[in-house]
Amino acid sequence: MxxxxxxxxxxxxxxxxxxxxxxxxxxxxxxxxxxxxxxxxxxxxxxxxxxxxxxxxxxxxxxxxxxxxxxxxxxxxxxxxxxxxxxxxxxxxKRGEKVNVEVAVHTEGELAPGANLLENVLNTLTVETEATNIPTSVTVSIEGLTAGDSIHAKDVPLPSGTTLVTDEDAVVIQVLAAQAEEPSAAEAAEAGAEA
Incomplete structure (x- = not known):
């Protein structure tokens, strides 16, 4: 702080x-x-x-x-x-007073191997903390997450003396499966000609 x-x-x-x-x-x-x-x-x-x-x-x-x-x-x-x-x-x-503030959410770690996409649904969380001890950010691990996994606000570790104000069931981070692109008309015609 x-x-x-x-x-x-x-x-x-x-x-x-x-x-x-x-x-x-x-x-x-x-x-x-x-x-x-x-x-x-x-x-x-x-x-x-x-x-x-x-x-x-x-x-x-x-x-x-x-x-x-x-x-x-x-x-x-x-x-x-x-x-x-x-x-x-x-x-x-005042010193010792509790205030509601928004803190940035940072991620650390690597997703599980594969073509997955990480979506930050919420970039900040609202927390209640002492005015003289406001965290600048919170960090959450995404190590090993796969498509379909998500992290909710209640799963984000908060510093001591800090409580969550954001809805605890709000999705903060989710992992999506990468979607294959539709083949273009020329690629589809070429694949059909090869068959």
Missing amino acids: AELKLTAEVRSEFGKGAARRIRREDKVPAVIYGHGADTVHVTLPGHALMMALKTANVLIDLDVEGRSELVIPKAVVRNPIKGFIEHVDLLAV
Whole structure:
């Protein structure tokens, strides 16, 4: 679990014009909410935030006017064309508090010999875990699986202190049999001529 420190500036200007001015200064408008407290509008350093968000489920220790605030990113809005971060919603958390987050599912191992196809039905699982101990991913073994085999959410090993929120019977990974392609009309005619 990565914990990074960033400094936030409280902002009092809102709207498109203010947001554009903030982004021109290589900063990102953001909102902090949670625990029944009033929403706090802040500005974050653009490059540092972008680097922090490269880590899945990062815990950010924000310095807001000298006060420390632990937050996790809940929603990140990116420019659809250029990809830069336009806005971030941050959820305030406390040490020891449980939160629901999505964690990536990774596979390890080799399928059984044969022409089988691995289908990742779910790329993430929703889990409940302590805010300061969020796993970046979970790993499941596909060693020796054959066509027709599947792995359900309840079969994915989770770190200690983490519980599954996703439906336990949801299929996460399944192995499909590779299907032979239909012969083309020319191949079918050629096979018929040989017979």
